[in-house]
Amino acid sequence: MSVAELGKRVGRHVYAHRDAAGDWPAPVAERVFAAEALAGTQAWNVVKWSEVDEARLTLLTYEDLEEAFPALLESLTVDLGRRAVLRRSYRLRANPPVLHRKELLLGRDDPRRARFARLTAQLEALGLLNATTTIGTRLGWARRLREAGVRVVDHDVLAAAHDDPPVVVRRHLAALQRSSLSTPVQALLKYGLIAAGDRVFDYGCGFGSDVEGLQAAGIAASGWDPYYAPGAPRTSAEVVNLGFVLNVIERPLERAQALREAFGLAERCLAVAVITSSRASLASCRPYADGHLTRLGTFQKFYLPEELKSFIETTLGAEAHPAGPGLMFVFRDPIAEQDFLAARQARRTFSPLASLAQRRVRTAARMEAVRAEVEGLARLSYELGRPPAPTECAPDLLVRLAEARVTLAAAIRDALGLCDAAVLDRARRQRIEDLSVYFALNLFNSRQSFGTLPDGLQRDVKAFFGSLSSAETAGRSLLQSLACEETIAAAADEADAAGLGWRDPEGDLWAGTAKLSHLPPPLRCLAGCAERFAGGLDAAQVLKFHVGRSKVSALRYADFGTALLPRLETRSKVDLRALRVRRFDHYAEDQRLVFKSRLMDQDNPDYPRQAEFDARLAATGLVVDGLRARWLDIVSAVRARS
Ligand SMILES: C[S@@+](CC[C@H](N)C(=O)[O-])C[C@H]1O[C@@H](n2cnc3c(N)ncnc32)[C@H](O)[C@@H]1O
Incomplete structure (x- = not known):
């Protein structure tokens, strides 16, 4: 094809x-x-x-x-x-x-x-x-x-x-996002019919709240549903639950088929639960087939207790034992059946397994209610590179969590579970780099005690470095690394490869100041040192890192944003080894920035026009000094070419 x-x-x-x-x-x-x-x-x-x-x-x-x-x-x-x-x-x-x-x-x-x-x-x-x-x-x-x-x-x-x-019957709309275990599953646990080590299969599991609750309690539970889990396998298990399924099926033959299939999977016991006529509210229903259609478009067959028992017994040929309103147990294992009959006479308390499963379902339902808030916390964690503190969260988010009775710690735990570990780790490493640059440049100022740092910075220091002195050590070693030619050359290579700048044939790196905060830490630190030493970078738009010579030039152009060949106004050259700054005014000699596209993002809307222009300029064979050329030379190269 x-x-x-x-x-x-x-x-x-x-x-x-x-x-x-x-x-x-x-x-x-x-x-x-x-x-x-x-x-x-x-x-x-x-x-x-x-x-x-x-x-x-x-x-x-x-x-x-x-x-x-x-x-x-x-x-x-x-x-x-x-x-x-x-x-x-x-x-x-x-x-x-x-x-x-x-x-x-x-x-x-x-x-x-x-x-x-x-x-x-x-x-x-x-x-x-x-x-x-x-x-x-x-x-x-x-x-x-x-x-x-x-x-x-x-x-x-x-x-x-x-x-x-x-009529279009929308059976699946009858399913609920449960905030506790369903009554048949509670009853199965209560009567000890589900025990540790058992497998449970939920036939028509809807959203799967029972399956999740049981799994959380350590029980091997799984489920299938024609709408919510159509691809899940239908497997046999000691216990099978057919909870509130028969009553949503409008075709009697299909009801019997579902019942037979569910029983076919049960090795010990099948629980069948339906809505009974005593619990039915018919106010907004209209009669349909042998039941009612609700306003939502679902079908409900409200059973009389005797009707359910006889339907099960005639369909399965096995005795159905009432276990609660609208709830019957059918046994395949006669010993389990006798145990159940004996247990039904005895007074039973809720088993620890049941309360554990119940608690997990409730927690899951509470977390679902604050899904948007949890996602917000995940985004904030990406931004910070670490879990947020209460004061870093929006006050209304905290209010909504409190209303849903979810603690911030639980919501953050869930949020971190949502985060992509690799992305979070990258965010964390970036924050550590940013802070190392900050502490490196801060060494030029008088030392601050931990308590005088802003709150957010204190938290960053603790989360990323453990202590202020470790953060300062990281800053100091970054500063010391600037003396190493290989470090700067590697950083320049990295910036060039990432499209953050361009290395000229001399090995020097040209970069736009707009991307300064994305450069590798040694270059950011070098630019920061130059800026501090020179008392500012004169609103330069382009920096040139003289690799191996500890010098940084800051170049300011007229009409940098719009011109294809911006005109150089001033250049400041900061020599960090000799601790000297020299400033040059180039306006009169009319030098231009050439091949500006090398400093532009490819998704900049002006990029295609600039790149096309630069390609034509390159074809003239113009001789340049890095990204600089004299206007007169440009004009004669273009003339010679044409
Ligand atoms: C009211 S919900 C009950 C869900 C779940 N058992 C519970 O108690 O939360 C009824 C479910 O039966 C499912 N269902 C509809 N027709 C079915 C069929 N023929 N066999 C199995 N499940 C069916 C629906 O998709 C729906 O999820």
Whole structure:
């Protein structure tokens, strides 16, 4: 498949299913790989990439492609350049985007392609895919089909039957982000049916709060859900939980199938929990099938206690034992069954395992409530290169944490868990470099005691150096390193390689003062010494580091920002070995800065124009002194060339 035929194109974006990964060009596959690593997940099924912005791509999770029009469940937008990930969940949205023309996302040899393409052709023939602004979301699309008097069954367009209710049941919206363990899991723990060393499988696990709570208590728990964890394996376990699943399924046959499958995985015991009619609130519901439709679009079958028992027993052919309101246990292991019956008679207290799991779920729910604040703390930690102190946090952030009963220490722990360790480490090293330069240059001032340093600096000193004297030692050794020619040459090489300056054929480094704070510490320190000794750098825009001679020249130009060949006004040459400063006025002799693009960022909007001009100037064979040339020489070189 050629690159032009690949995926579904929308504007300058391409969408492709991961099943077609074999067809992707290598650079796309590499970017997807990098995005997965950055997002820390492989749970997605469609990738969207831009043909114009290579750094951005989005990993999307849609419902299974066997759905006629799969809805978007989640998106992870990854910016590879800034190493940032933005997660957006659509799972709880009543009207998520839906996917049309699915065949375009698949490889040419994919067996599903023909079936999906046939559906698209039928819809196109009816003109149903024209109004692209309204059909892209679930409700808009359902309305369009309804208005056209059609329905889609098994990828075929049929005339709508008159008794067809225009209903889309959104089962997964019934799931809750729990702040404590669900009642069936609590009961399983209470009766000792889940013990240390057991495996637990949560069939229809929703957001997975029970699984997380059990895992936190050291139990090998896992789960599957057709919406929230469709790719997770369905594995057998000593204990299986089917919690509040049967009541959200509107088709009785499918209810029985889910029950049988869940029991099939249970080696010891299955817990089945449903909402009972006594707990039902029917105020905002309307009758549908053998239950009710809620305003959210979910289905609820409210069971009578006897109804649940007989449904389970007739479906599974095993006795269902009531264990609480709307809760039944069904046993595969007769010994466990007898233990349970005996335990039910005895008074039981909550087991330590249960309270540990319960506590973990509550903590997780509290942390989820302050997710934005935790992310803010992660950003602040990147900025500081260390965890922030309370006084460095925004007061309203502290208030929101307190309201959610989350301590700052816990929020910071979570924030550090979110941070990319390599990025945090880089931020930390940069802060140490900045502070070493600060303390090196501060040695020229009279010594300050620790207590007189500003609060933030005190914290930096403690976090990065341990003590003020260690910080000063770091500064002193940086200052001493300036006498070493190799150190300066290596720093100049590093700056040149990083595009922060340009080394001329003599080995001297030219750099714009705008990038001074990004230069390697020895050069920053050298510039700082020169500035202090000369009493300022005369608003210079360019510095020249004379490598091996302990000299720094500061050059100031007229119209530096706008001119292609800025005119040199003054030059100060600071000799740090001889401790001498010489100032020159060059205006009258008309010297120019040539090849200014060597000192510019490539993302500067003026860069292309300057680079093109510089290339033409270089083609004249003009003889230059570093980045300096006389105007007359420039003019004659250009004339000679033309
Ligand atoms: C009310 S939630 C309960 C989630 C979880 N067990 C709990 O107690 O928090 C119902 C869940 O059943 C899932 N579900 C819907 N149909 C299902 C089926 N046929 N088999 C298994 N789970 C299903 C939904 O996706 C939803 O997450």
